[in-house]
Amino acid sequence: MMMGDTMGTFGSSMASLFFFWATFQQIFPDHLKIAIKDFPEYEEYRFNHAFAAIDTYLGAKAIGKAQKIRASQVKESKGLVLKRDEAKVRDVYQGVNVWWEIVTATDGDRTHKLTFHRRGLEIVTGSYIKYVMEEGKSIEAKNKKMKLFTNNPSSNWDNSKKSLWRHIDFEHPASFQTLAMDPVKKEEILNDLEAFSNGKEYYKKIGKAWKRGYLLYGPPGTGKSTMIAAMANHLNYNIYDLELTAIQNNSELRKLLTATSSRSIIVIEDIDCSVDLTGKRRKRDGDLSVKKDGEDQNQSRVTLSGLLNFIDGIWSACGQERIIIFTTNHIEKLDPALIRRGRMDMHIELSYCSFEAFKVLAKNYLDLDSHPLFGEIESLLKETKIAPADVAEKLMAKNHKVDVDGSLKDLVESLEKRKKQQRDHGDDHKKKLSGKKLRIFRELF
Numbered sequence: 001m002m003m004g005d006t007m008g009t010f011g012s013s014m015a016s017l018f019f020f021w022a023t024f025q026q027i028f029p030d031h032l033k034i035a036i037k038d039f040p041e042y043e044e045y046r047f048n049h050a051f052a053a054i055d056t057y058l059g060a061k062a063i064g065k066a067q068k069i070r071a072s073q074v075k076e077s078k079g080l081v082l083k084r085d086e087a088k089v090r091d092v093y094q095g096v097n098v099w100w101e102i103v104t105a106t107d108g109d110r111t112h113k114l115t116f117h118r119r120g121l122e123i124v125t126g127s128y129i130k131y132v133m134e135e136g137k138s139i140e141a142k143n144k145k146m147k148l149f150t151n152n153p154s155s156n157w158d159n160s161k162k163s164l165w166r167h168i169d170f171e172h173p174a175s176f177q178t179l180a181m182d183p184v185k186k187e188e189i190l191n192d193l194e195a196f197s198n199g200k201e202y203y204k205k206i207g208k209a210w211k212r213g214y215l216l217y218g219p220p221g222t223g224k225s226t227m228i229a230a231m232a233n234h235l236n237y238n239i240y241d242l243e244l245t246a247i248q249n250n251s252e253l254r255k256l257l258t259a260t261s262s263r264s265i266i267v268i269e270d271i272d273c274s275v276d277l278t279g280k281r282r283k284r285d286g287d288l289s290v291k292k293d294g295e296d297q298n299q300s301r302v303t304l305s306g307l308l309n310f311i312d313g314i315w316s317a318c319g320q321e322r323i324i325i326f327t328t329n330h331i332e333k334l335d336p337a338l339i340r341r342g343r344m345d346m347h348i349e350l351s352y353c354s355f356e357a358f359k360v361l362a363k364n365y366l367d368l369d370s371h372p373l374f375g376e377i378e379s380l381l382k383e384t385k386i387a388p389a390d391v392a393e394k395l396m397a398k399n400h401k402v403d404v405d406g407s408l409k410d411l412v413e414s415l416e417k418r419k420k421q422q423r424d425h426g427d428d429h430k431k432k433l434s435g436k437k438l439r440i441f442r443e444l445f
């Protein structure tokens with residue numbers, strides 16, 4: 001048979017099918033259809049979340065079928081979110097046909113109306129509605145704009161929960177793919193996050209709060225803050241950036257934390273600078289003088305024990321699906337009580353740029369997999385401490401122009417300079433040490 005013939009037969013079958021369907025629609029007796037449920041947009045003046053979930057589900061369902069599509073840009077990196085812009089949508093679930101329709105009352109109130117054949121009653125009420133809600137909510141979560149919250153100074157709080165945190169839309173391009181670090185460690189972290197976010201049943205089974213704590217440590221510019229952004233993007237969680245110095249005491253800390261929402265990351269950056277970690281610092285500094293009035297006014301009065309109590313107690317009791325992250329440049333300064341295993345589930349070190357990490361940066365910034373200078377850079381990186389942030393700066397396009405050879409040469413020069421400085425500094429340090437030893441030796445004998 002010729003191609004044209006096939007198409008012709010196909011076309012006429014489709015035409016008869018449409019004809020049959022239209023007739024069926026007309027004669028299909030109304031009493032065999034039942035309108036099962038209405039889902040109003042507002043119930044007793046309160047927004048009905050079921051309405052929104054159904055709307056989202058149907059919006060996603062109707063893509064490709066709807067004649068008119070309304071597009072709204074929810075988040076740049078997520079592309080367009082398309083929404084249905086027609087009144088009626090047909091859906092098929094386990095062989096049951098259902099029709100959704102938006103009915104607008106004279107007062108403007110809108111309701112989702114679901115119609116289907118009696119035969120489907122069990123399937124629709126038994127599982128279909130639940131399925132629509134769950135799908136709708138999960139699509140909502142994926143499309144949701146992420147937010148970055150920062151705590152307001154407690155002097156600005158009023159009685160509303162809203163006054164505790166202010167927020168902006170969170171749009172950070174960081175991803176695990178572009179994060180320069182040891183690939184094995186990266187994989188381990190990704191697996192941990194994955195296990196956590198899918199761990200609802202597991203945490204329930206073992207009777208533990210669905211929470212996870214990470215301690216990120218390493219020198220400045222090694223990617224701690226970038227990793228937090230990558231984690232938030234990966235999980236689609238909001239970030240609460242908790243500034244401890246803006247609060248007065250432990251009870252304020254408790255208020256702030258209980259006002260966070262689930263599916264969020266709570267971050268305390270530079271933990272060693274934000275709390276009085278040991279309560280002994282003053283003594284250790286050798287300053288035993290009497291405190292002057294108001295001397296502590298600008299210092300945070302959140303104590304280490306407040307923070308630890310929170311992690312152990314209140315933290316477990318307040319909500320689910322939350323991650324807490326501490327960062328520090330000086331892990332050696334932290335009190336062991338704060339970082340012992342069990343409190344922080346995973347300690348993640350972000351370190352100076354390795355060759356593996358450099359390769360990720362070279363790919364990100366120069367779209368480069370190999371280059372004759374790579375060998376030299378590899379051996380220089382083995383002997384030199386340089387933060388990924390400093391490497392990235394060398395590889396960045398200058399005046400919007402990518403210059404592969406120029407950037408790499410620039411990096412080699414900078415590495416050689418650093419190597420020399422670090423060696424000289426190392427020698428100085430050794431000299432100082434030997435001087436000190438000599439002094440101790442003299443004092444002893």
Ligand SMILES: Nc1ncnc2c1ncn2[C@@H]1O[C@H](COP(=O)(O)OP(=O)(O)OP(=O)(O)O)[C@@H](O)[C@H]1O
Nearest residue numbers: 178179180219220221222223224225226388389392
């Ligand atoms: N591991 C990395 N991978 C990719 N880019 C990085 C990495 N580390 C640093 N950078 C780049 O350097 C910039 C600064 O890094 P970032 O703010 O994450 O460092 P940090 O470890 O949080 O430093 P600090 O201790 O000073 O807060 C980032 O915006 C990013 O462009």
Ligand SMILES: [Mg+2]
Nearest residue numbers: 224225226269
């Ligand atoms: Mg940082």
